[in-house]
Amino acid sequence: MNTYLRMLRRVRPYLPQVVASVLLTFLYSLLTAATILLVRPTFSTLFAATDPPAAVAEQTAPERSSSTAAEAVPFDDTLGLKDRLDLAYRDFEAWLLEGSNLDALQRVVIIIFFVFLAKNLAHYASTVLTNWLGLRLIKDMRDDVFARLLELPLGFFHRHRAGELISRATNDVQIANKTVNVSFTNLVRDPAQIVGYLAVCLWISWKLTLLAFLVLPLSMLVIVSIGKRLRRYSHRQQERMADLTSVLQETVYGIRVVKAFAMERFERRKYLAESARVFVDMFKIARTNRLSSPLSEQMAVIVGAVILWFGGRQVFVEQTLEPEAFLTFLAAMFSMLHPIKELSQVNNGIQEGMAAAERLFEILDSPAEAGADPELPDLPAGPGRVEFRDVHFAYLPGEPVLQGIDLLAEPGQVVALVGSSGAGKSTLVDLIPRFYDPQQGQVLVDGHDVRTVSLRSLRERLGIVTQEVILFNDTVRNNIAYGLGEVAHGQLEEAARAANAHDFIMRMPDGYDTLIGDRGTKLSGGQRQRLSIARAILKNPPILILDEATSALDTESEQLVQEAIDRLVQDRTTFVIAHRLSTIRSADRIYALKAGRIVESGSHGTLLAAGGVYADLYNLQFRAQETGG
Ligand SMILES: Nc1ncnc2c1ncn2[C@@H]1O[C@H](COP(=O)(O)OP(=O)(O)O)[C@@H](O)[C@H]1O
Ligand SMILES: [Mg+2]
Missing domain, CATH: 1.20.1560.10 (ABC transporter type 1, transmembrane domain)
Structure with a gap:
C-alpha cells in the first residue's frame, strides 16, 4: 500500500x-x-x-x-x-x-x-x-x-x-x-x-x-x-x-x-x-x-x-x-x-x-554517496599535500583491507606504493577521492579532512589514471576534455602532445573530431592510455594518482606512455602504483604494503639496504628490469 x-x-x-x-x-x-x-x-x-x-x-x-x-x-x-x-x-x-x-x-x-x-x-x-x-x-x-x-x-x-x-x-x-x-x-x-x-x-x-x-x-x-x-x-x-x-x-x-x-x-x-x-x-x-x-x-x-x-x-x-x-x-x-x-x-x-x-x-x-551534500564547503585552493592518519578500512565487516595506515605526501612529491597483488594499494588510493570512506582515521588534503569538503571540489583537485581506461562514445576532443567543458584547441593539442597522443590522433580520419566508437575499442591499449593521460594533463590537477597506468602495455607503447607520465608528474603530488622500477626508484618516498599495513617506508636506497619486504619485492620483480635494460 x-x-x-x-x-x-x-x-x-x-x-x-x-x-x-x-x-x-x-x-x-x-x-x-x-x-x-x-x-x-x-x-x-x-x-x-x-x-x-x-x-x-x-x-x-x-x-x-x-x-x-x-x-x-x-x-x-x-x-x-x-x-x-x-x-x-x-x-x-x-x-x-x-x-x-x-x-x-x-x-x-x-x-x-x-x-x-x-x-x-x-x-x-x-x-x-x-x-x-x-x-x-x-x-x-x-x-x-x-x-x-x-x-x-x-x-x-x-x-x-x-x-x-x-x-x-x-x-x-x-x-x-x-x-x-x-x-x-x-x-x-x-x-x-x-x-x-x-x-x-x-x-x-x-x-x-x-x-x-x-x-x-x-x-x-x-x-x-x-x-x-x-x-x-x-x-x-x-x-x-x-x-x-x-x-x-x-x-x-x-x-x-x-x-x-x-x-x-x-x-x-x-x-x-x-x-x-x-x-x-x-x-x-x-x-x-x-x-x-x-x-x-x-x-x-x-x-x-x-x-x-x-x-x-x-x-x-x-x-x-x-x-x-x-x-x-x-x-x-x-x-x-x-x-x-x-x-x-x-x-x-x-x-x-x-x-x-x-x-x-x-x-x-538507496542512500546517495556520502558527501554529495551540497551544503559542504569547497576545498580551498592549496599546494596538494595529502596525509593519511591511522586509517582503517574494510569493504566487508570483519575483513580489514587497510589497517593503521599513516602516510604523508608533501606537495610536489612522488610517493610510490609497492606490495604484492591484493595488498591494498588500489584501495588506499581510492580513499583520496572518497570512492570509499575509512571506518577509522582520517584522510586529509591540504589539512582538510576529505569528509568535510564537497565531493566536487575534492575530485576537481585530483587526476586519476588507471590501468583500465574508460572512454565514451564521443569524439577524441570531447574524451580528452571530459568534464572540462569548452577548451581552446591550442590547450587541447598541447595536452595531447605532452601525452604523446597528438601524432596518432592526427593519423585518425577526422583528427580530433574522430568518433572513438563504443568504449574506444578501435584504439590500442597504449593509445587509450595516452588519451587518458592527455585528459589528466589538460585537467592540470595538483594531485595525481597513477594506479598501474602502464601495466597493460607492451614495451614500445610503455615507452611513449612513460615519457608522457614523466611530463605529467612534474610539480604535482603524485601517488604511483607501478611495476616499473624506474618510476619507483626515482620516487621521493616508497611505502611497502603487506596485507593492508605499511611495513616499510623510505627511499629506494635505504629500503634496499634494510633488506626487508621491499628488498624481497625488488629481487623478485624489479631486478630483471634493471639488468635487462
Ligand atoms: N569492491 C571490493 N569489495 C570487496 N573486496 C574488495 C573490493 N575491492 C578489493 N577488494 C579486496 O581488497 C583487497 C585489496 O585489494 P586492492 O586494493 O585492489 O589490492 P592491490 O591494488 O594492492 O592489488 C583484496 O583482498 C581484494 O580482494
Ligand atoms: Mg590494484
Missing part, C-alpha cells in the same frame, strides 16, 4: 492535468450511461411504426405522462426522487416521440448522433490526456532513476550487476507505471460507468438489481486472489528479466573474450536457459491475466441468466414490468459487464506495476 501511495504521489506535479483527465473521464462515463436511456425511445419509435402516426401523437404522449400508478406500472415506485425522475424522463420521451413516426425517428437519430459525438470526444480527450500523463510519469521515473544511479556510491555498483540495473531503469520503469496508468483510467472510468448503469438499473427495478448484486462478492473474491498470484509471478519475472539482461550485457561487453575462448556455445546455453525461464514466467503472467476476464464474464453471465429468468417472469406472468423498461434494464445490466471486466483487470495491472515499483524505490531509496 505504501508503494502504491508513493507511485500515486508522483503525479502531484501534474495535478491540473489529473483533475482535467478525471473530469473528462467522468463526463465520458456519464454520457455512456446516458446512451442507455436512448434504448427505450428507440424501441418505442420502431414498435410504434405499425400504428397510424396520428394515434401515436395523441395516445402515447398523454397516456405515458399520466399513468404513473395505474395498470401498466412501467417502473417500480419506491422513492419520491424516483417519481420525479420518472416524470422528467417521460416528458423527455414525450417530446422526443411527438409528431409522426418519421419526425420521432429523425429526432431520435439526431439525439443519438450528438450524444455519441459528445461521448466519443470526451473519450478521445480523456484517453489522450491520460496517456500523456502516463508517458510523463515514465519519463520522470526513468530520469530519477538515472539521476540516482549517478549519485550512488561505488559500493552499490559492486553489489548489483550492470545488467540488472539497466533492466530496472528500462523494463521496470515501464511496468511500474502501469500502476498509475491503470489507476487513472480504469479506477476512475469503470466505477463511474458502473455507477451510471447501476443508477439506471435501480431506477427501473431495485429488486432485480439487488438480485444481480448478490452474486457480486463471489466474483470479487476470485479477482483478488488472481491479483495476488499475479504480483508474485510479476516479481519473479522482473528478476529473471534482470538476469537475462545481465547475461546479454556481459556477452556484448565481453564478446572478445567469449570468442577468444570459443565460449559461444556456453554463453548461448546460459542465455537460452535464462530466456526460457523468462518465457515460462511471462506465459504464467499472461495466462493468469487472461483468466480473470473470461472468469468474471462467466460470473456476470450467471447473474444475467438469473435476471432474465426473474425479470422475464415479471413481464410475462406478474405483468409488473413494462417490456421496454425491462429491455433498458437488460441493456444497462449488460453494459455494466464491460466496466466490471475491466475493473477486474485493474488489480492485476496494479499488482504487476507494484512489483516493479518496489524494485525502483529500492534504487531511489
